[in-house]
Amino acid sequence: MAIQIAKQIVDFGIQKDEPETQPAAEAPAAEQAVTPAAEVTAKVVQMHEKLERPEMLLGSTYKLKTPLSEHALYVTINDVVLNPGTEHELRRPFEIFINSKNMDHFQWIVALTRIVSAVFRKGGDVTFLVEELRSVFDPRGGYFKKGGKYMPSLVAEIGDAIESHMRMIGLIKDKLDEHQQRHVQEKRAEFEALTDAGTVGEAEGNFPATATLCGKCHTKAVVVMDNCLTCLNCGDSKCG
Known part of the structure; x- marks a missing residue:
């Protein structure tokens, strides 16, 4: 189609195709989706020496x-x-x-x-x-x-x-997991079955009167089982 130019041409430019961009209405929505998570992370209070003491603890x-x-x-x-x-x-x-x-x-x-x-x-x-x-x-x-x-x-x-x-308060977890605790209970039950009931029950800790000190948990709960020193409190054994 012919176009008639009625005025003198003094300048010109080349028009390029604009890339497809996200609609302006959708951009703020995306920013709003990210902003709350960032704000929550920023507001998490960690223990530090400048933390003010509350009125009640x-x-x-x-x-x-x-x-x-x-x-x-x-x-x-x-x-x-x-x-x-x-x-x-x-x-x-x-x-x-x-x-x-x-x-x-x-x-x-x-x-x-x-x-x-x-x-x-x-x-x-x-x-x-x-x-x-x-x-x-x-x-x-x-x-x-x-x-x-x-x-x-x-x-x-x-x-x-x-x-x-x-x-x-949960800052230190138990040293023995569920399987280790079950193992210790089994060892105690086995020892009590092999020993006279009158010598096992003791007022302090329910450990045998003949038990010796454990080098791991520092408790007088080490007994000889199957020719092996075994702690009835923490489960430590010299035989593995």
């Missing part, structure tokens, strides 16, 4: 009665709940207090509680505190607590209380 108190003192120690561990009511809800230890009528160890107990509380608020994996405290030995010798478990020092028993609390 959940906590548990553990009574430690040792032969080293006539007065018991009371260990209180308070927890902070992060991201409550969401799928990212976590309960983490925030601070620790130790109280007793015995003031002989007042200074190092105050120092210990401040340091442990600072480590709690620092965040990250704080479960290493348990092994650090349980590896402290008293030069005067340790003692056996109720249940036949050996405690090398008072500091180690405080670490044991912290471990119990961390297991309660």
Whole structure:
């Protein structure tokens, strides 16, 4: 088809085909689909040292009665709940207090509680505190607590209380899985069947009076079964 040009041509350009683009109305919808997930991730609160202490904290108190003192120690561990009511809800230890009528160890107990509380608020994996405290030995010798478990020092028993609390809130998982627990129960039942019932039942831990100390779980629960030393508490065996 002919086109008549009535004016003088002073400039020209080449028109290119535009690529197919997403409609403008659909673009915001896609952005809206991604934005909420990113916002949720950004709002997840992690444990850190600048986290402000809430007015109320959940906590548990553990009574430690040792032969080293006539007065018991009371260990209180308070927890902070992060991201409550969401799928990212976590309960983490925030601070620790130790109280007793015995003031002989007042200074190092105050120092210990401040340091442990600072480590709690620092965040990250704080479960290493348990092994650090349980590896402290008293030069005067340790003692056996109720249940036949050996405690090398008072500091180690405080670490044991912290471990119990961390297991309660789910920060430390059980060392024995379902199959290992079943194996230990079978070994205990087998030993009780082979031994006189009068020598098996014991007030402390239901372990035999002749049991020896286990080097793995530090509990007097090691007996000889099939000419092999076997722990009736953790299942450790010298024969594999």
